[in-house]
Amino acid sequence: MIDKKQIIQAFEYRHACKIFDVNKKISEEDINFILQTARLSPSSFGFEPWHFLVVQSPELRSKLKESAWGATAKLDTASHFVIGLTMKAPLMKYNSSYIHDFMLNKQQLPENVVEQKGKMYEAFQKSDFDLLDDRKLFDWAAKQCYIALGNMMTSAAMIGIDSCPIEGFNQEISNKILKEDLGIDTRLYGISYMVAFGYRVNEPRPKTRRPINEIITYK
Ligand SMILES: Cc1cc2nc3c(=O)[nH]c(=O)nc-3n(C[C@H](O)[C@H](O)[C@H](O)COP(=O)(O)O)c2cc1C
Structure with missing residues (x-):
């Protein structure tokens, strides 16, 4: 410590x-x-x-x-x-290939988890944090x-x-x-x-x- x-x-x-x-x-x-x-x-x-x-x-x-x-x-x-x-x-939006590739290859998540996490991220951007605007x-x-x-x-x-x-x-x-x-x-x-x-x-x-x-x- x-x-x-x-x-x-x-x-x-x-x-x-x-x-x-x-x-x-x-x-x-x-x-x-x-x-x-x-x-x-x-x-x-x-x-x-x-x-x-x-x-x-x-x-x-x-x-x-x-x-x-x-x-x-x-x-x-x-x-x-x-x-x-x-x-x-173009990189950060929920449906970008960067995000998909990142979950799969950098975070090494299995396909089904990628799908679940991707859906959560989509909901987070669309409703939780209202981020579907480039500046936001x-x-x-x-x-x-x-x-x-x-x-x-x-x-x-x-x-x-x-x-x-x-x-x-x-x-x-x-x-x-x-x-x-x-x-x-x-x-x-x-x-x-x-x-x-x-x-x-x-x-x-x-x-x-x-x-x-x-x-x-x-x-
Ligand atoms: C996001 C951010 C931007 C800042 N921009 C500048 C800057 O452009 N030029 C500068 O001299 N100080 C800048 N500062 C320094 C702050 O004025 C300084 O952190 C604050 O007055 C507190 O003083 P201290 O960091 O010496 O404790 C910035 C600080 C932050 C956190």
């Missing part, structure tokens, strides 16, 4: 790092560890509606600055810069991708690596760059967030959070 105090210390240590030390690079072992925690993240129905694009090319990072106003200093200084991609309707479906899938984001940032903090989650970008322009410069099929994937990793230059201001009794209610 891991010491609770050390875990809370990691949560205290994590902050939205604004500028990173350009002279310090994250080792391959450590970045792989962080990405592995994204891979092991849970997702609704277990469908893993994500892909992580690690952008290391200075030219591509510079291009991203045209749309990512919240990431300028991070694109210049982060050791590793990740774009969190989320699957769109994308936003629902993006929620799964944010779980991976949280896990990456926490696991990074646990090994002394800083991060910054980024939503400070124009979706339309960023998705255009995604298609034209990063070669991603934007009919299938969209950007949900960006996240920078590296090592801090400055100490953050003390953390502010509402007290626990304001945010928790037991009934």
Whole structure:
């Protein structure tokens, strides 16, 4: 078991790092560890509606600055810069071949279970969560991708690596760059967030959070 105090210390240590030390690079072992925690993240129905694009090319990072106003200093200084991609309707809709193939070959479910689970997923999209609209479906899938984001940032903090989650970008322009410069099929994937990793230059201001009794209610 891991010491609770050390875990809370990691949560205290994590902050939205604004500028990173350009002279310090994250080792391959450590970045792989962080990405592995994204891979092991849970997702609704277990469908893993994500892909992580690690952008290391200075030219591509510079291009991203045209749309990512919240990431300028991070694109210049982060050791590793990740774009969190989320699957769109052609992959995520209940009747897509991705979903069928995923249940069969990735989750290795028997045919009859694939059929049952497929029906549940269809009902979930049609009535439980009312997801039969491309934007709703994308936003629902993006929620799964944010779980991976949280896990990456926490696991990074646990090994002394800083991060910054980024939503400070124009979706339309960023998705255009995604298609034209990063070669991603934007009919299938969209950007949900960006996240920078590296090592801090400055100490953050003390953390502010509402007290626990304001945010928790037991009934
Ligand atoms: C989804 C998300 C998007 C964010 N976008 C940005 C951003 O574009 N640029 C930035 O500097 N910080 C961004 N932040 C950082 C928040 O401002 C920060 O997490 C919050 O103020 C709490 O501070 P702390 O993370 O240092 O504890 C984002 C945080 C989250 C969770």
